[in-house]
Amino acid sequence: MRRFAVSVTAAAVALSVSGCSSLGFIGRSQAQDIAEINVASPELRESKPLPSEYSCKGDQGSPPLRWSSQPLSKAKSIAIVVDSHTKPRSAVHWVLYDIPATTTELGPNAAEDPPEGTGQARVTSGKVGYEPPCEPTGSYRFTVYTLSGKVGLPAGSPLPAVLKKIAEQTIARGRLTAVNIQ
Template identity: 40%
Template sequence: MSFTVRTDAFGNGAAIPAKYTCSGADVSPALQWSDAPAGAKSLALIVDDPDAPGGTWTHWVLWDVPAQSGGLPEGVPPEESLPGGARQGKNDFGKVGYGGPCPPPGKAHRYFFRLYALDKVLELMAGSERPDLEDAMKRHILAQAEWMGTFKR
């Protein structure tokens, strides 16, 4: 079995419904995962848009998710610390938590939901940003899973 992440909100490679974007309620989709490696102590999530005009735009950073958890519910609240010990950082909108797709009008952008299985609990300060998370994850990634959706306005 291999480490996987998925959502029932949209198919892999399919259009993301407006509900999960700035054109709708802008809530995070429910995510499910399975088969984290045996040595995983925590999970981290990075959601980004590599097609943004100014370079890759980070929409969500989340870490210290318990490795034994099976997913996240829809509409994770924009709080730095979550029940169970997970922590959220600032996205490129300058806000804590999920910030949905919100590209300029034009062609569709790709949004990657990348989940990392880590061999430790990071204990990174809540409210940190993506570069801090990536630094903390170095040499601790056991496996990575990915799901991608598209959105255009």
């Protein structure tokens, strides 16, 4: 286990983009030990370009993802947050939550056919589901969180509310980062 400040970077990004950074939970850090999650994909490689099929130039939707970690007895659900840091702005492209804790992978285009019982937040663009990145240069982060509970908000809930619930319940985290669009 590593020592992390439990915070969802995407929450800060989304809230600053949406003008909600005055909410009290931004900037608060409750340091605690959280486990690491290994995140992989048959289509993505760490620090390599995001294949254009998974960008706004393609038609593949969300890429397939796989994850693993040590067994976590407190794990109740999984959440996935896809965000970007590009010039001129940052954005959240996808939030899928309340994934069963026993799930260890999602196939291609899971945003179109998400696992039963899951929810997808309204992202920075206002869309519910996967909003493919478009900026040719930037950092595209696919972060998987293990949570100690369910987010429990209805599908289409506002991004700040969902990200706050994820931040409050994170017990493990891992990330795969693609750089630029191929």
